[in-house]
Amino acid sequence: MIKIGIVGGTGYTGVELLRLLAQHPQAHVEVITSRSEEGQRVADMYPNLRGHYDNLKFSVPDVTALGACDVVFFATPHGVAHAMAGELLSTSTRIIDLSADFRLKDSEEWSRWYGQPHGAPELLETAVYGLPEVNREAIRTARLIAVPGCYPTAAQLGLIPLLEAGLADPARIIADCKSGVSGAGRGTNLGSLFCESTESMKAYAVAGHRHLPEISQGLRQAVGGPVGLTFVPHLTPMIRGIHATLYSTVVDHSVDLQALFEQRYANEPFVDVMPAGSHPETRSVRGANVCRIAVHRPQGGDLVVVLSVIDNLVKGASGQAVQNMNIALGLDETLGLSHPALMP
Amino acid sequence: MIKIGIVGGTGYTGVELLRLLAQHPQAHVEVITSRSEEGQRVADMYPNLRGHYDNLKFSVPDVTALGACDVVFFATPHGVAHAMAGELLSTSTRIIDLSADFRLKDSEEWSRWYGQPHGAPELLETAVYGLPEVNREAIRTARLIAVPGCYPTAAQLGLIPLLEAGLADPARIIADCKSGVSGAGRGTNLGSLFCESTESMKAYAVAGHRHLPEISQGLRQAVGGPVGLTFVPHLTPMIRGIHATLYSTVVDHSVDLQALFEQRYANEPFVDVMPAGSHPETRSVRGANVCRIAVHRPQGGDLVVVLSVIDNLVKGASGQAVQNMNIALGLDETLGLSHPALMP
Amino acid sequence: MIKIGIVGGTGYTGVELLRLLAQHPQAHVEVITSRSEEGQRVADMYPNLRGHYDNLKFSVPDVTALGACDVVFFATPHGVAHAMAGELLSTSTRIIDLSADFRLKDSEEWSRWYGQPHGAPELLETAVYGLPEVNREAIRTARLIAVPGCYPTAAQLGLIPLLEAGLADPARIIADCKSGVSGAGRGTNLGSLFCESTESMKAYAVAGHRHLPEISQGLRQAVGGPVGLTFVPHLTPMIRGIHATLYSTVVDHSVDLQALFEQRYANEPFVDVMPAGSHPETRSVRGANVCRIAVHRPQGGDLVVVLSVIDNLVKGASGQAVQNMNIALGLDETLGLSHPALMP
């Protein structure tokens, strides 16, 4: 069995990690930490886990206990992994960080967007951006994996086939993205209240969202040059799900885009290119580690519309983290991740 | 009192019309027709109307009874107004049609998008497109008013200030629109079931939606020339509301867009230009005849993002119909329409 | 115009009061207080009110300013009206208190359930319980009105016809009540988050809820003796609405219960006894000051099931408060309250 530690398991990505690991045949959670919930049983906080993890309690973070694990997941606010990663990497464990701490390669850019100094710039070279569909080989040997954000996962998987093939104008890319409320986390802020968010739709952070530089970084890598990206996130009245509607101008009309996408993802276990003309629904991936994609060119014009959906807590966070773990440990990449989505 | 007839009052725009007219100090509904519900009391079908309209029953359509009204609203599927409008216009009544029958000026374009011959092309010259913010003067003397569609209302109000001022590149306009489920009507189709539409988001009709030619027609008029429009509608898990996220490239960076929008709508009672930096929520217009708009230019680039929200059943249908009635009858334009939105 | 003051207008009952008063032809809100939001415009906090109250700002509570009003509403947490009511009553204003401060006649019982000493027991004799269907005459001359709670309104209106007529066994009454999430207020507690409350149903406070003694007090008055009441509230994933399912054993089978209810409420403008066999929906009263009731005796047994629905923010709070104001000021009781519910 793989010995697993989780730092900061009280939020939605934490409980989702526990749900997924409960179905993983080789995973055993040894340690889960939370300063605020020290001593509480995990199953008391999350009744869906009653009957699983019945003896697992939150403890205060301890490097020795965590360092004895094969893998340590960070499901923490930004800044925490910065503070702990260096010491942990001196043990033999691997770190899979679900926070934003090591996603951006440029520590100054990170500081600008997150409003505080980068806490561990010396580890940035070590860190691997954990998008398996792009970086699988590097993940196999990584000691420190930065799991992509939810919007960045949906947007990059939808855009990189076009960009890698040089088919899209990189100067004019629009990502109009819609997220469920769980993307805002389990914090008790006014906007996340049921009565403030249900039966309504709104855009937010149009002036600039922290996932913008992360998406741009990934797209630049696919293009091999600069990109011009407009990213508008929206809050949607549903618990889970991201629907990315991606607009890009094609520069070569002769290419069969459907075939391009199908070939790009032919061997990817968790990317599903749907038949031409499809409209993927976020519910078709609820609880599952899948990204479903459909490619459209409305009225035969030069604007491509890519629809890309994920469950923000699974392929957009905890599921992708487990996928990274499977790769890094040399396991079957789909282990514990092959259950279908919950529908209806 | 104004004598009012309603043809086809069993759908969501019909019951919304009844709700709004119940608050209108001068309106009296004389006739409401439905072949399928003939003889049923309106308040038995719609319990929210109990205590209002207690003696009003559905009757079969009758031109004499309708023709004796001051105004006849059509809240019918397309094709019905085509069939009845000509005869009705030979009486002294006015027609306010909430269906798509007279929205497009080109009868052949109508036929292509609606899949059937246009039933009354001879009336197209008479028909006025009932967007008061553009056509108020024509509405004052109109005998036949085509109330705009829900998406077209939100999209046009958000884009025309830019286009009229010649500030946007008309060749590259994107309207990424999100609609509540009531936009699909009260028909019992699978996709409108609670279990099929709640907790999920999806795009639909990306290849081409019937509101595309209607929006294009309005934008062409604002530009005075051709436009290139990509329109992607999405189904959102909420009853009411449209959120239009509109993308356009500005060609002159020196203009103060906030001031432009504020001036364009300074005297409009039902368009609210919100302060710079705002993110309007659809719930802020729930049940109210208002379009709220915010203008953004993210990161100071050349792409303008306009956010425009309406209640699809009010400013996107029945409320705008009443607004048209008020104008056409020379009443205060806001009569019966000044109540605030229901929030939360 | 009636001069109105509102103490504590930042919660859901406060904004609902503003929404309803905006439709009241004789109301003018002079003062609205909030210590935390001092100086903020009401319409900036509640965008649905933009275009209404555009110059109204929150101010710190001031007895002189409030005392100059014809009516002062308290939309505050419990304890606040206790502290301010005495001084305010020395002016000429009337107080309509939406909080629980003056609902219970027994100050010791109040202290037990609310966990603090009663702050103004000397005013209890002055206070009138503002359920118009029971206390209309006393409300006409009241200086201090305690607006009933949401559950108590739905439960009492559904049960008192049986109890007043001596038809029900008062020892065995069950009120199984389902409430929308807005009943928990606008506070940012974990259980009110969208992701914690949507797509789920749960009971709460089964051991004892603060509305239990209030309901019991009202039922005792109707019976003229003791009652045995079991009250189980449930949290339901909707913004507004209370559905009370009330169980009671009838002691006389010969009575026509439908007629009994119809007669009891024949002259009540805001109680709608639906036809026999009906199942009222909470959405049929959304936004409206109505209680709809249906009476059933399943399988002809001796158990009566009464279904009683209200909008917790309207007939269960702010609408009933305005109704009380109308009565107390000698106005038409329905003024500003006659609009239909919002459906769908």
Added chain:
Amino acid sequence: MIKIGIVGGTGYTGVELLRLLAQHPQAHVEVITSRSEEGQRVADMYPNLRGHYDNLKFSVPDVTALGACDVVFFATPHGVAHAMAGELLSTSTRIIDLSADFRLKDSEEWSRWYGQPHGAPELLETAVYGLPEVNREAIRTARLIAVPGCYPTAAQLGLIPLLEAGLADPARIIADCKSGVSGAGRGTNLGSLFCESTESMKAYAVAGHRHLPEISQGLRQAVGGPVGLTFVPHLTPMIRGIHATLYSTVVDHSVDLQALFEQRYANEPFVDVMPAGSHPETRSVRGANVCRIAVHRPQGGDLVVVLSVIDNLVKGASGQAVQNMNIALGLDETLGLSHPALMP
């Protein structure tokens, strides 16, 4: 591998069966039938199943093909299993019927409630009521299993500990039950539309629901005598979940009810008696084959309130069907059913 046939797999219990069987290590679906969808791929109809069952297509029902399976599930409207069961039982397969066809032991009672003659009364003696917590031994050798209804599962599991122990007055039992909309199936009826059922709560079928005789039958068996049951179902705006709030009068106050329930279900893998004072949420069982129960005696009175929650599509239908299959085939009862609920 176990060879499985499914008759009528196009509804919600059908797709849920497929979801659960995809996670069952020994199940292989050989045949799935649907007259209306003949030839369609299952994964085309249910996109959550893409990547699973990729070659499985709907076929017309064929007794030879079904008879070659180890188990045949019926996920059909009532009447279908009546017509096919007899012939199928002449093969060596077992039948697990999710419909109501064989739940009631009295064929005349069945006819009264379902409004048509019972189609196979001669098989009633063979049929076993598939509630494992009551009938496990009989299920082991059953050829024809009638899977309990959703309400009956939640209600019986919550009440039988009291009734078996002779602790409750059998003459006065109330089951106030709240169900998600998926309980109404995938049929396109008006009441199941999103806009008709979201943001609202209502009771239905108060005069008599088909699950009433089924619950009564189970309770009578537990009591060993007649019972007086009032059952009021409610439609709740959520996809999945049943919350049964059960009221019963205890006749012996000395018993520790918490201990009674814990002992009754000590060895049950799928019944979770929660700690005293708990309020189970339906979301804590979403997608999982669990019934969570809490027992309350409010204010120490003689009325017991039992709260019992299940996922209507899992423990209330397809999960319980798989549990029955595991038992009948001598497998570990929890095989394929041990994943945690999806929360949030």
